[in-house]
Amino acid sequence: MSDDVIWHCIRHNHCSFMAKITTGIFCRNPYNATGICNRSSCPLANSRYATIRDHDGIFYLYMKTAERAHLPNKLWERVKLPRNYEKAMEVINKHLEFWPKLLVHKIKQRLTKMTQYRIRMRKLQLKVREKVMTMPRKETQRHLRRMDKAEKAAQLEKNIESELKERLKKGVYGDIYNYPFKEFDTILEMEKDDVAPTEEEEEEEVEYVEGDDEMDDMEDIEDFGGLPDDDEDDDNDGETDEDDLLDEPVAKKPKGRGSDLRSNIGKKSKKLITEVERDDDMGIRRRTRM
């Protein structure tokens, strides 16, 4: 009689545990065995009720009877369930022997579900998982601001260029930006024979020759980038032979190379002009350039 009265009072929106959502009406009471709001599952509207609750991985069978309805703090009797599934089932059968069959069935189902999710929790604990971390906006903004200022202070392009120039001076690229030693020696001998050098003049001339060599080598690399090394060697051999034979064909080749780059056309045109002016100096300059 009192169960029916309670149910009629709380059924229509008078229960604080009721949760109505689009998928159905649910119950938030922790003692509810199924989580659904209906007459048979309501722990308030049933004076004789049982459920299973979980405390830190240990399951307890909670039982409520009408004889203790007048003692709220002793209303629920608690029995610890063993960890083993079969033994827990036996305990439930023993304690709920004379209870309604439907209720016993629901409690057994609840035990099955909770056992399974306990096992799953244990497995997940052993797996490696990504850790979710916060990224506060203020920290991010500060980080970006400081990075911008550091980038301005770094002056990356300037530093890289100066670093590469220093390496060039120290001779890290010695093999690439100079002619092979044989030709270099011949050039030095030519200079010695033709002109009586002083120390200063020697230094200046050497610097100039190195510069030209770098330019020529760079052009070669750019033009014949795709060809293998063997071809380059063959080309060099051909050049040396032609040098010995004639002077004029050598003068033509740099024109062809220079046409690829616009900046070089002006420079080489200047050289040609100087060649035309004086006959005696022409021979010397041609040899030095080679």
Next chain:
Amino acid sequence: MAKERKRRQPADAPPPGDDDEGRDHRREKKPRKERPDPVLPSQIKNKDKRKEVHAKLKREKKAQKRKLARERGQAAQRAVELGEQPPEKLVPRTIENTREPDETVCRPDDQELFAGNDADEFNAVLKQQTTPKVLITTCRFNSGRGPAFIEELMQVIPNSCYVKRGTYELKKIVEYANNRDFTSLVVVHTNRREPDALLIINLPAGPTAHFKLSKLILRKDIKNHGNPTSHKPELVLNNFTTRLGHRVGRMIQSLFPQEPNFRGRRVVTFHNQRDYIFFRHHRYIFEMKENKIASKDKKAKTSESKSQPEKQVICRLQECGPRFTLKLLTLQHGTFDTKNGEYEWVHKMYHQICCHTKVVIIQLPWDYTSLFLPFSPSKNLSLLAPCSSRLL
């Protein structure tokens, strides 16, 4: 030469100069204020009046500053006309040149440092006993710009290969990489379709560096970008001067081969500034350039039939490949292990805030170019590194 470089570099940055001159102005104005009635704008209750007075004061300060600058310029011009030496340029104060020295700065004559290098985890790779071999992988969720970034990263780092992550744990991946004789493992972490972290694990026995990655710009987004060739790039490491920076620099160096192909004219740069490591990838070319003065000398020399005019070497850069910034978050002993791993260094925000002038932990006063060159202090940078905290 060294002194000139020191002066020139700070002079190129006008904002710090402004700050410096501003300070001078403030000092000069104090005696003036004391003589008449000192009117502080903050003491005026009326908002409009206060604003007016403050604006007036600010205008006076600016005028004073401009006046001083003009006087300095005129003095320099007069000195040049009279043939005297111009007065020394004022060096603006920057965070770099006012930083307090850090006790862990590596010195060129430190025997303990060299011994430590020989006993290093990176020694085998850096002495060319082992060829560097890099395995690149991702976190579990890889989408957005992550794959494109990895493609470009594989072009930057020679002898690197990409393996899909799948569902394997990182510890298993480390074992797999050790069995396949990889020397480094790089994990690109992607968050919300944007790569935001880089994990570099040196194999076989660590250490593990965890970087925050930001401001990633891919090759296609760079205007006038170049396309890299397959030559082995040369490496530029700037300002890795403290012990921690030295260690990080060697780790980065162990990713790249020790025999760069200079013919390819390809350079990869890791520049450290105020604890941020800036990555750049360039192709370069050296060119000759004539000076105006040299042209005049050229005419005289040609008439006198003397030697050739002097020419200046210029280096031009073309950027290709990704551009990003790294910041070191943790440096861990051994391979990746978040629970039981021992940390060599962990980034702490509090430490960074309380001593602002000591911010930089990785930056050092001299360039780290141990590629083929002996250790030598850099003439350009007289900066001293800040203090660093370690958990050992």
